[in-house]
Amino acid sequence: SARMRPDSPWGLYLVDTFDNMLLIKELPGKGLFEPQPLKERPTPPVVASRLIEGQKDATAFLTDVYFGPGLAGLPRGIVKKLRLFGYQYGYRGIGNHNMMGIEASWDSKILIGEVPVYEDGSAFFEIPANTPIAVQPLDENGSAVQLMRSWLVGMPGEGVTCNGCHESQNSVTPAKRTIAMLKAPSKIEEFNGESRPMGFNREVQPVLDKYCVGCHDGSKEGRPNFADTSRPRNEWDGHYGKSYIDLIPYVRRPGPESDVHMFYPMEYHTNTSPLFQMLRDGNHYNVKLDDLSFRSLALWVDMNCPYHATWTEVSEAFRGNSDHVKAMAKRTQEIRSMYANLHEDPEKGSFMKVDRPAWQKPAEWVEPNTKAPEGAQTVVNGTAGEKMTVAVSDSVSIELVKIPTGKFVIGDDCKHPAEANRNEVAIEKPFYMMTTEVTNELYNLFDPHHDSRYIDQQWKDHTWPGYAHNFPFQPVIRISWNEAVEFCKWLSEKTGKKFRLPTEAEWEWAASAGKDTPFWWGGLDADFGPYANLADKNMDLFVCKGVNPQPVNHAEFEAFWKRVKSVDDGQMIPGWHFETHKNAPATVDPGKATACYQPNPWGLYDMNGNVNEWTLSDYKAYPYNANDGRNAMDPAFEKVAKGGSWFDMPKTARNGYRLAYPAWQKVYNVGFRVVCEE
Known part of the structure; x- marks a missing residue:
């Protein structure tokens, strides 16, 4: 031309x-x-149509859900079902990142239902045709173990296939006969009702009404108020109900714009959310959710915690009327009916009515006995402080400090059921403990391919995956207990010394440094700023906006994570500092990711805060008995992680607090340090 x-x-x-x-x-x-x-050429052969005109469904065949990197490391048998959901995309002039909820999704998500996964990981099921569908693999409790942030579409009568979970498009289908091959396609099972758009008032508020509002009704200052569903009408938070705003700080989700790369399995599993950790085993004043209520909460979290269910609801909340949305929805329905054989009103689920159940008082709360046994006391034999340096490579070495023997009462007098039946524990042999957590640099000598990746920013306009946690000087995270054990074996072979993870008792003994307070520096209300990287005012820096995202001034509800606002410990995540990042969030300080706070009296840094740390021990009830098999290194049991992290309030970072995770799970804020036997 x-x-x-x-x-x-x-x-x-x-x-x-x-x-x-x-x-x-x-x-x-x-x-x-x-x-x-x-140029003229012969007419190519015509591929016969695979579609069945007029049919309203298609089929999907999954060879093996465990095939591919999406569920790498998960034991077979974890996935029981697949959850199917679709999208209703925003209409012209109404869509935005904060319309559906606080750090929620860009679009309305519509639950379709669930289908079974067979023992060999295969599945064969029907799907509605001409519908964007995403799939989430679920564990036995109905929690997603991986999130799919793309979607697939089946044409009428088409057979859609995939090899596994997030497998490469160039991967070859596993050559095996599967159970699903021998079955008819599974019908979609409804979950708690027919297909519907996901919203807080329909899915979650009834659970709060049934289990929570008896104590959380706004009558006591400092407690969340789950009884008040009104919208405050102050700033932007007036677009969401008060009970929703108060629940949001207790649940983790990736938000509207997170790292676009595939997550590690269980990155946002419900067991990483404070709400579900609190409710575990009735630990929160004997509140025990029924199966449907638990699954409803898990569903809502896996859907990215929406408040509004439809664009009609959004328009009513943000603009006071929904006439323009209704007009566009009507036209959308006409086009869908004409060309896609879809006749459902896309706004059908707006303001769905649901009965609010009465509060169900839990079984009587019997305060657990967490007092120290009568006459028990802390005794330190000898002194700490002797140091040992071990070279791992020409440029990397580790420093350890000798921890003396003694005895103490494990756990804290905090009335937490997981610390009931505290007992006196003897540390009979001295050991050397690494003064800091294992760093990315050290761990990458063992596994050069491991990536600790990023910590998610909040809100929108992200041009990078988040706040980097993969610099060499930062503590390694997203390491499973199994991987930490293998690292210890490698380090032992490399150096000729015997390295391992500390037992739960050894870890707590070393962290307390002979003190009997929740922290070696004092109680829960003590200023932790000079001593630990915990959830403080720097959590506000997660709120970012702009084409080159920068921390910004924000409404209170936008910086929703629980934090101690009166404390400034100088860091957000390890190595990221308030002064450094106020105007330049892409800068980190390599000198302040580990060992930048005061060490405890025995010379150990960051035992509380920074990152949680794996211990050798199984998550078993007290009394603690080192000889009852809890330290036998059986990967079938959940393992104890201790110490809290940058994400934790003091209450969940104290020496005695215990978290439990499967041995194979990589957790966003869990790392480790090692001990060396004499």
């Missing part, structure tokens, strides 16, 4: 190797572009 004069039209020219140009075609007043030479 060319034009030879400014006033001539764009025409088609034939150009030879000598730049001679011959006009082929020119049309006055028109431009001719992108010519393509054609």
Whole structure:
């Protein structure tokens, strides 16, 4: 295409190797572009249509859900079902990142239902045709073990297939006979009602009404108020109900814009959320959710915690009326009916009515006995402080400090059921403990391919995956207990010394440094700023906006994580500092990711805060008995992680607090340190 004069039209020219140009075609007043030479050829064979005109469904065949990196490391048998959901995308002029909820999704999510996964990981099921569908693999409790942030579509009568979970498009289907091959396609099972858009008032508020509002009704200052569903109408938080705003700080989700790379399995599993950790085993004043209520909460979290269910609800909340949405929805329905054989009103689930159940008082709360046994006391034999340096490579070495023997009462007098039946524990042999947590640099000597990745920013306009946690000087995270054990074996072979994880008792003994308070520096209300990286005012820096995201001034509900606002410990996540990042969030300080706070009296840094740390021990009830098998290193049992992290309030970072995770799970804020036996 060319034009030879400014006033001539764009025409088609034939150009030879000598730049001679011959006009082929020119049309006055028109431009001719992108010519393509054609030649006659035989008609190619026509592939027969795979579609069945008029059919309203398709089928999906999954060879093996465990095939591919999406569920790498998960034991077979974890996935019991697949959850299917669809999307209703925003209409013109109404969509935005904060419309559906606080750090929720861009679009309305519509629950379709669930289908079974067979013992070998295969599945064969029906799906509605001409519908964008995402799939979530569920564990036995109905929690997603991986999140799918793309979608697939089946045409009418089409057979859609996939090899596994997030497998490469170039992967070859596993050559095996599966159970699903021998079955008819599974019908979609409803979950707690018919297919519907996901919203807080329909899915979650009834659970709060049934189990929570008896104590959390706004009558006591400092407690969340789950009884008040009104919208405050102050700032932007007026678009969401008060009970929703008060629940949001207790649940983790990736938000509207998170790291676009595939997550590690269980990155946002419900067991990483404070709400579910609190409710475990009736630990929260004997509140025990029934199965449906638990699954309803898990569903809501896995859907990214929406408040509004539909765009009609959004428009009513943000604009005071929904006439324009209804008009566009009507036209959308006409087009869908005409071309996709879909006749459902996309706004059908707006303001769905649901009965609010009465509060169900839990079984009587019997305060657990967490007092120290009568006459028990802390005794330290000898002194700590002797140091040992072990070279791991020419440039990397680790420093350890000798921990003396003694005895103490494990746990805290905090009335937490997981610390009931405290007993006196003797540390009979001295050991050396690493003064800091294992760093990315050290761990990458063992596994060069491990990536601790990023910690998610909040809100929108993200141009990078989050706050980096993979610099060499930062503590390693997203390491499973199994991987930490293998690291210890490698380190032992590398150095000729015997390294392992500390037992739960050894860890707590070393963290307390002979003190009998929740922290070596004092109680829960003590200023932790000089001593630990915990949830403080720097959590506000997660709120970012702008094309080059920067921390910004924000409404209170936007910085929703629980934190001690009166304390400034100088860090957000390890290595990220308040002064450094106020105007330059892409800068980190390599000197302040580990060992930048005061060490405890025995020379150990960051035992509380920074990152949680794996222990050798199984999560078993007290009294603690080192000889009852809890330290036998059986990967079938959940393992204890201790110490809290940058994400934790003091209450969940104290020496005695215990978290439990499967041995194979990589957790966003769990790392480890090692001990060396004499």
